[in-house]
Amino acid sequence: MPVNSFRSGFLSWMPEAARLGRPRYLSLAHLLENDIRSGRLAPGAKLPPQRELADYLDLNFTTVTRAYDLCREKRLIYGVTGRGTFVSPLPGVREAEISGGDALIELGVVKGFDYVGGAAVAAAARVLGKGYLHRLNSHAAVSGHLHQRAAAVNYLAGFGVATDEEHTALFSGAQNAISAALLSLFTIGDTLAVDEFTYANLIGTAHLAHLRLLPVPGDGGGMDPDALTRCCERDPVAGIFLMPNCANPTTLTLSEERKAALAEVIRRYDLTLIEDDPACLPPQTPGARTLFSRLPERTVYISGALKYLSPWLRVAVAAFPERFRQRLLNGLFLLNIKTSALDAEIVTELLQSGRAAAILREKRALAVRANRIFDRIFPSDSSGDRDDFFRVLPLPDRFGGQVETEAFFAARGVRVQHSSRFAVRPRPERNFLRVSVSSAGSERALRVGLTALRFALAER
Numbered sequence: 001m002p003v004n005s006f007r008s009g010f011l012s013w014m015p016e017a018a019r020l021g022r023p024r025y026l027s028l029a030h031l032l033e034n035d036i037r038s039g040r041l042a043p044g045a046k047l048p049p050q051r052e053l054a055d056y057l058d059l060n061f062t063t064v065t066r067a068y069d070l071c072r073e074k075r076l077i078y079g080v081t082g083r084g085t086f087v088s089p090l091p092g093v094r095e096a097e098i099s100g101g102d103a104l105i106e107l108g109v110v111k112g113f114d115y116v117g118g119a120a121v122a123a124a125a126r127v128l129g130k131g132y133l134h135r136l137n138s139h140a141a142v143s144g145h146l147h148q149r150a151a152a153v154n155y156l157a158g159f160g161v162a163t164d165e166e167h168t169a170l171f172s173g174a175q176n177a178i179s180a181a182l183l184s185l186f187t188i189g190d191t192l193a194v195d196e197f198t199y200a201n202l203i204g205t206a207h208l209a210h211l212r213l214l215p216v217p218g219d220g221g222g223m224d225p226d227a228l229t230r231c232c233e234r235d236p237v238a239g240i241f242l243m244p245n246c247a248n249p250t251t252l253t254l255s256e257e258r259k260a261a262l263a264e265v266i267r268r269y270d271l272t273l274i275e276d277d278p279a280c281l282p283p284q285t286p287g288a289r290t291l292f293s294r295l296p297e298r299t300v301y302i303s304g305a306l307k308y309l310s311p312w313l314r315v316a317v318a319a320f321p322e323r324f325r326q327r328l329l330n331g332l333f334l335l336n337i338k339t340s341a342l343d344a345e346i347v348t349e350l351l352q353s354g355r356a357a358a359i360l361r362e363k364r365a366l367a368v369r370a371n372r373i374f375d376r377i378f379p380s381d382s383s384g385d386r387d388d389f390f391r392v393l394p395l396p397d398r399f400g401g402q403v404e405t406e407a408f409f410a411a412r413g414v415r416v417q418h419s420s421r422f423a424v425r426p427r428p429e430r431n432f433l434r435v436s437v438s439s440a441g442s443e444r445a446l447r448v449g450l451t452a453l454r455f456a457l458a459e460r
Helices: 023-036 050-057 061-073 118-128 148-157 176-187 200-208 223-235 256-268 307-309 322-335 341-353 355-377 402-412 444-460
Strands: 079-080 084-087 168-172 191-195 212-216 237-242 272-277 299-303 314-319 390-394 432-436
Touching: 023 061, 050 061, 050 176, 061 079, 118 341, 118 355, 148 168, 148 299, 148 314, 148 341, 168 299, 168 322, 176 200, 176 272, 176 299, 176 314, 176 322, 191 223, 223 237, 223 256, 223 432, 272 402, 307 314, 307 341, 307 355, 341 355, 355 444, 402 444
Parallel strands: 191 212, 191 237, 237 272, 272 299
Antiparallel strands: 079 084, 168 314, 299 314, 390 432
């Protein structure tokens, strides 16, 4: 018999003992699962201690423990040492709805709505049916075949990048283009000015190339031109890496005034500029200009948005001045000889048919919807429809470093990336998460994942 009647007491979950069948532990696990999936037990709700629930139901303690263990294996509940057992933020989400069939909702790696883009498959079929495909299988066209580069030149013109086929090349993704630029245009020991938080793979590649990264302070508008000037006065800076549109990971976009001010400093100190532009579509702001258009004689402009056409197409387009042409193409050849002719031809087909623009417009619309979901769960002061593929979520000081923080959120069902991954300095002052809104696999999974983040932040 129960020690307590519980008539005047309260348990957060009080299932009816009469509903229990045999075996008891399995029946109790089913009752708990049903109440979680139906919403009777809300995400984050604390469950009764196992001994108290066993006493309430007049069951053996090990019976309740086995029931809890079964639900824990299904990721319906989770335990926090010293605090108790809680309902998972993920109940009711089928594994098929979680990106890649993973047990975690992906909010870390930026996948760019990779489940969209069936037109790329159709384009591949059309390309494979062409009779001239075998002629493209040549190592001679290092920068891509002429008609492929012509399509790329036309694509770049939409972004205000004026170039021609001789000063345009196809690379196996933006990272490949960045690597070729770092290895070709700089020498061991050169200093490269960067934002204090920047593209993580740039940091890794710079280390491999034995380049020194110099973090330049910034403000809410991006890198500070006066701070860049002071850095150039103090150090022999050879080049600079900038992401003027939706910088990774901060999402900052430079104003035209800030671009002009930075361009003046870059010109004054004769810096080589690598401009990494992830924008999917031409800028909607009237008068918006690339840094390449301001500094065409010293800029390598990399457009990496074509990777969003399909996850299996690895093509990026780069434009560059004559002074860099031979060195950059040599770097491309030495790194991977040339970009896959098949990938390049499929992308060319998509560009020429207009289907590439259609895919990217669809993904922009999805990004706007995803950002609205983010703003509902994490209200902010931002106005208008954002179309970022990822967002920044500040972390309270009580959170620790990268490994501890990412493991904490993974234990609660979501994969995220900590700001330390993108920090040039070893101990950055800011502490935040980069949260991808384009990788969960569905809007429902995104809502569940972001809700899990909110509960986890409140719990810590």
